Each structure stands twice: as structure tokens, then as C-alpha cells.
Amino acid sequence: EVQLQQSGPELRRPGSSVKLSCKASGYSITDYLMHWVKHRPEHGLEWIGWIDPEDGETKYAQKFQSKATLTADTSSNTAYMQLSSLTSEDTATYFCASPSFDYWGQGVMVTVSS
Amino acid sequence: DVVLTQTPPTLSATIGQSVSISCRSSQSLLHSNGNTYLNWLLQRPGQPPQLLIYLVSRLESGVPNRFSGSGSGTDFTLKISGVEAEDLGVYYCVQSTHAPPTFGGGTKLELK
Secondary structure, X not given: OOEEEEOOOEEEOOOOOEEEEEEEEOOOHHHOOEXXXXXXXXXXXXEEXXXXXXXXXXXXXXXXXXOEEEEEEOOOOEEEEEEXXXXXXXXXXXXXXXXXXXXXXXXXXXXXXX | OOOEEEEOOEEEEOOOOEEEEEEEEOOOOEOOOOOEOEEEEEEOOOOOXXXXXXXXXXXXXXXXXXXXXXXXXXXXXXXXXXXXXXHOEEEEEEEOOOOOOEEOOOEEEEEO
């Protein structure tokens, strides 16, 4: 059974960074792209980017180019997303999803507040 | 980027009623390989999105057959034949024919 297990909720100060994890089980992350998606109820779902864990190639939505950094550790079958220079606009739930939005992690709530 | 326009933004239904949601694309979603990469997702409150329909009309395993998808090119429809209480939430269409992937704005299904 394919599962994507994400890390727990995060509370960060404005200007700081956070690194989120997404551990896959039931398949090898090198088999498929891993997407990351942002959700705010008033904004719906926004695609952040994807990583090909096999070779580390990444692709980002233009608005997240300088905000998000996607990486992967094939030895632990885990994908990561780092968000930098956090602002209140980054307060949201973040999901990992693979391969074509078939499977989703449970989501992680990131709250940015002083 | 491809823009997906979902209508209506909100849908009120009674249990047992049949409803439809439209997803219109700013360009054709037919890929050069002959597939149309248009999926439908349901996000219940406090839950991650769940895949319902993939490749326009294929029902994901375990999804009740009251859900059906249809369409081609730029116009797509999700139909629920007999709404049940567990169907409440926000429905999204998502395309991955063209890079980057894009989501529709969502349709919130509520009980009337």
C-alpha cells in the first residue's frame, strides 16, 4: 500500500525557514515525480513544484522559485521541501503528492507568526 | 499556464440529488500521446485531497460508482448520481497535460 507520511505541524517566526519531510512507503520514490502543493481555504490548491528523486531534477511554479527548495534522499525514501524567508502569506497546509496527484500525504500545517 | 475554470463555485444539494460540476480549460488538454490528463479530486474538511477520477473518466479503485467523469478537449464534467453525506467537501479538477500542472478553483458541495 502506497503511503506518504509527512512531518508534524510547524510554528515559525517571520523571516525564518522551515524544512518539511514526506516519507514514502509501498514504492520507491525514484519511480515517480513528487509534487508539493499549497492549500489555503480561501485560495484553493496551488502547485509549488516537483522533484524527480531519481536524478534530483526540479521544476517550480514561477511564484515559488525563490521560496521553495525541493530535495530528496533516496536512501530513506523521503522527499523534502524547504521554505525560506517566511511571511504570513506562507501560513498554509502543505501536501506532497505523487505521481500524478494519485496519492497524497496527510498534509502539514505551517503557521508563521511573531 | 493552463487556466481551469470550475463552475459553480458552490453547490447546494439534498441527499439523493444528482449534481454536476463543470471544469473548463483555457486550452485543449489532449496530450500528443493521445491521453487527456484531467483528474477530479475531493477534499473533505480537514483531510488531504482524494483522487476520484483520472484520465477524464476512469474511476479510481475504491471510489463509488455514483461518481462519473466525462468530456474532452476543453470541457469536462464530474457527475454525482445521488449525493450522499460523505460526498460533502470541495471538488477540484487538476490537469497535468501541460506544464505546470494547474488546479481549478474548486467547487464546494454543501447540504441544502
